Amino acid sequence: MNIIVADYSGFCFGVKNAVSTVYKTTNDKGGRIYTYGPIIHNSTVVNELEQKGIIALPSIEDLKENDTVIIRSHGVSKEVIGTLRDKKVDIVDATCPYVEYIHKKVEEYYNKNYQIIIVGDPAHPEVHGINGWCDNSAVIVNSEEEINNLPKYPKICVVSQTTMNSDKWALMVPLILKISKEIIVFNTICTATEQRQKSAEEIAKKSDSLIVLGGYNSSNTKKLVEICKKYCDKTYHIETINEMDVEKIKNVKTLGITAGASTPDWIIKEAIDKMSDLTNINEENNEQNIMDEY
Ligand code: F3S
Structure with a gap:
């Protein structure tokens, strides 16, 4: 054979960084340490971390002052960051820089009154996080059919989930061009x-x-x-x-x-x-x- x-x-660069951030935080800090959701989608690694006492945060309500919360590479919404700050917990941010870039673009164009369109899976935590940088006002589409059913918008800003299938993205973007006269597209599928x-x-x-x-x-x-x-x-x-x-x-x-x-x-x-x-x-x-x- x-x-x-x-x-x-x-492991990609963002996941490697998130996982090593967890191990480093465990070595450097005492007290209760949580990850905001499972640090990666891999049960072997998650189980290993659980044995070291690092678990995914069950609920924000469970947090106490001076707990530590590690944000995984998927990132979170602006609102979640605000809530964690209000709880006075120590935030260790391991959001992947590629995801952080999308947050910035979405916030910038939302503030300029563009309709944000996210091409990706509406159930994925990365997409939830991105939507949270435009006040959860984004239209999320995951198929050509969904785009064809959209109304027209005066101005559109399009981003993709970082793990989007690039062939699917290439088919979907031209369809979006038909629903607005002013469109800015960021191909945010990561390298x-x-x-x-x-x-x-x-x-x-x-x-x-x-x-x-x-x-x-x-x-x-x-x-x-x-x-x-x-x-x-x-x-x-x-x-x-x-x-x-x-x-x-x-x-x-x-x-x-x-x-x-x-x-x-x-x-x-x-x-x-x-x-x-x-x-x-x-x-x-x-x-x-x-x-x-x-
Ligand atoms: Fe990995 Fe960051 Fe890309 S987590 S898949 S390098 S967006």
């Missing part, structure tokens, strides 16, 4: 997302079967799965290699491996090692069978 690993896979999507596509085209490692709730991982399935129907989304039924892939010629932006390197390495071991065992068995024939 030939194993190919995507050039860009696993890390584009790189991961591109290299997933590249290996999917060469693979007979493909493993995508990443949290089941991870938006960027789900998009990688979507892209890979287009080119390789035997694509499997798993969180760790231990979940894989190796019977399904042990005889494939070329196996691709990629991982979402919230998958730690050790999970990728574990998958590569396990599949390489399986290849060696298969080769040894084949050799043994040949020897037996003689």
Whole structure:
């Protein structure tokens, strides 16, 4: 079996920063430390942090003065920041700079009376956060059909969720051009997302079967799965290699491996090692069978 690993896979810069911020905060500070939501969409990492006593904040009401709250890479709304300040907690902000850029643009153009349109998943926390920088007035669209149903607006400012599928974005933006005369578009799909999507596509085209490692709730991982399935129907989304039924892939010629932006390197390495071991065992068995024939 030939194993190919995507050039860009696993932890992106923003997630790496958020996770190391959590570990650093744990070492530097005492008292109660919470993350505002699970720090990343990866239950293995979240469980490990829980064992160290760092949990996702159950409710803002539970906070006491001098507690510490770490804001994850997805960012939060302006209102949440205000509430945390009112509670006099220590805020450690690990919002990804790419997301922070979107907050600034949305706030700026909202103040200039532009209708904000966010292209992305309305249920995703990053999108909730972005909407909170224009007083929750954004129109959120996630399909071409939703855009076609929009009314006309005098002025529009368009941004995308950072993990948006770039092919889908390219199809949706021209449709938005029809609903206003004055439009400003910020392509805010982040470079890390584009790189991961591109290299997933590249290996999917060469693979007979493909493993995508990443949290089941991870938006960027789900998009990688979507892209890979287009080119390789035997694509499997798993969180760790231990979940894989190796019977399904042990005889494939070329196996691709990629991982979402919230998958730690050790999970990728574990998958590569396990599949390489399986290849060696298969080769040894084949050799043994040949020897037996003689
Ligand atoms: Fe930031 Fe992009 Fe990662 S927005 S958190 S670098 S996927």
